[in-house]
Amino acid sequence: MPIRRQHRYFYPIDWQELSNVIRFGRAKGCCERCGRPHGRTVAHLGDGRWWDTDRDAWRSGRGRVLRSLAPPSSETPVQLTKVSLSTAHLDHDLGNNASRNLKALCQRCHMLHNKLEHVRQRRITYRKKRALGDLFLGRYV
Template identity: 50%
Template sequence: MPIKPEMRGFYPIDWPQLSASIRFRRANGRCEQCRRPHKQLVCQLTDGRWYDGEAQRWRDEKGRGTRTNLPAPKHLPSKIPARFVYVVIACAHLDHDVANNDAANLRALCQRCHLAHDRPRHRTQRWLTWRASKAIGDLFTGQYR
C-alpha cells in the first residue's frame, strides 16, 4: 500500500529495501497469510476461495488446499459468481506502529489480508470521523460556523 505523504517521515530511509526483503526474500513473493502470489491475476469466489494456478487447486482464505469438485476457472459454470483480482503484496506492520521495523513485526500481506488485518482500526477511525462530524464546537475556539 502506498505511504501517505504526511507519514513518509516516520518510515526509515531504507524502507523500500526492507519491504522488498520481507516480501520477496522471506515470503518468496506470496502473501504470508493466504499464500496468494504477487502480481498475478487470481480467480476468487465470493466465499474467499481462490484458484492457485501453480498448484492447480482451489485454496481457502488461509491458503490451505480445499477439497472441492469445482473445475479450473476457465471451466467454471456461469452460475458460480467469480471474479479475477490482481494481487499486490505489501509489507504490513502488525502492531500498526511504523517506527517498529523489527522483522517479527512485519508481514507480507496481499490487499485482502491487509484490509482484514486493519479492519478494527479502520472501523474505529470511521466512528471517530462520524463523531467529529456531529460536534458543534471546540473547547477553545467556540462553536463551528
C-alpha cells in the same frame, strides 16, 4: 497500501528496500497468510476462497487447499482480482521495523489485519463531520 502523508516520517529512509526484502526475499512474492502470488490476477469467490493455478486447486482465505470444490467453470460466479503485496506491521507500531514484526500480505489480508484500525478511523471521521456540522450549520441532521 500507500503511506499516508502524516505517517511518512514514522518509516525509515530505507523502507522501500526493507519492504522488498520482506515481500520478495522472505515471502518469495506470495502472501504469507493466504499464499496469493504478487502481480497475478486470481479468480476468487468473494469470501476468501481463490483458485490457485499452480496447484489447480481452490484455496481458503488462509491458504489451505480445499478439495471439496470443483474447478471453476463458465457457470461458476468468480471475480478477478490483481494481487498486490504490501508489508504490514503486525503490532501496528510504525516505528517497530524488526523482521519478526513485518509480514508480506496481499491487499485482502492487509485490510483484514487492519480492520479495527479502519473502523476506529471511520468513527473519528464521522465525529469530525458531525462536529463541523454542529459548529457551522446548527444541529447536524
